[in-house]
Amino acid sequence: MTEKTENKELVQEDVQVENESTETEAQAVVEEQVELTIEEQYEAKLAELQAKLDDEENRHLRLRADFDNIRRRQQVEREAAEKYRAQNLLTDLLPVLDNFERALQIEPTSDEAASIVKGIEMVYRSLIEATEKEGLQVIKAEGEQFDPNVHQAVMQEQDSEKETGVVVRELQKGYILKDRVLRPTMVSVNE
The missing domain is CATH 2.30.22.10 (Head domain of nucleotide exchange factor GrpE)
Incomplete structure (x- = not known):
C-alpha cells in the first residue's frame, strides 16, 4: 500500500471514530433529554395527581361538614318536635x-x-x-x-x-x- 492510501485510510478511520464519538455524544444528549422529559412528565403527572387528591380531600371534608350540619339540624328538629x-x-x-x-x-x-x-x-x-x-x-x-x-x-x-x-x-x-x-x-x- 502506498502512503497515500494509508493516510486516506487513517483519515477515514479518524473521521469514522470522530463520527462515532459525535454520534455517541449526540445519542447521550438525546437520552439525557428523554430522561429529563420523562422525569418532567412524571413530576407533572405527580403534581396533577396531588392536586386531584387535594381537591378530593377538600370535597370530602366539605361533604362531611355538610353531613354533620344536617345531622345536628335534624337532632334539633327532633328535640323541638318532641318538646x-x-x-x-x-x-x-x-x-x-x-x-x-x-x-x-x-x-x-x-x-x-x-x-x-x-x-x-x-x-x-x-x-x-x-x-x-x-x-x-x-x-x-x-x-x-x-x-x-x-x-x-x-x-x-x-x-x-x-x-x-x-x-x-x-x-x-x-x-x-x-x-x-x-x-x-x-x-x-x-x-
Whole structure:
C-alpha cells in the first residue's frame, strides 16, 4: 500500500471514530433529554395527581361538614318536635278551657244546678292538670307590666292608682307551652 492510501485510510478511520464519538455524544444528549422529559412528565403527572387528591380531600371534608350540619339540624328538629308534640292538641283545647271557665262563672240557683257546676268544676280541674303535665301554663297579666311578647293590648284605661303601662284587666287568658306562646293574653293597659 502506498502512503497515500494509508493516510486516506487513517483519515477515514479518524473521521469514522470522530463520527462515532459525535454520534455517541449526540445519542447521550438525546437520552439525557428523554430522561429529563420523562422525569418532567412524571413530576407533572405527580403534581396533577396531588392536586386531584387535594381537591378530593377538600370535597370530602366539605361533604362531611355538610353531613354533620344536617345531622345536628335534624337532632334539633327532633328535640323541638318532641318538646312541642302536644302543641296542636293544646291549641285546640284552649277554647274548651275558656268555655269551662265561663260555665263556672254562672251562679247555681238550685241544688241540681250546684251539683252540675260541681261536676263541671271537677272535669275542668282534671283537664287543667292534664294540660299542666304537658307544660301548658297560664300567662300572668293583671298587675304585671305590659309585655308585648305575651300580652295583647286591646284597650286602654285610666287608673290613677296604677303606674303607666301596667295591665289593669285581663280580658282573655293567654297560655304558654314550655317557652312558646300559644295564645297571648288579651289585656287592658293603664295609660
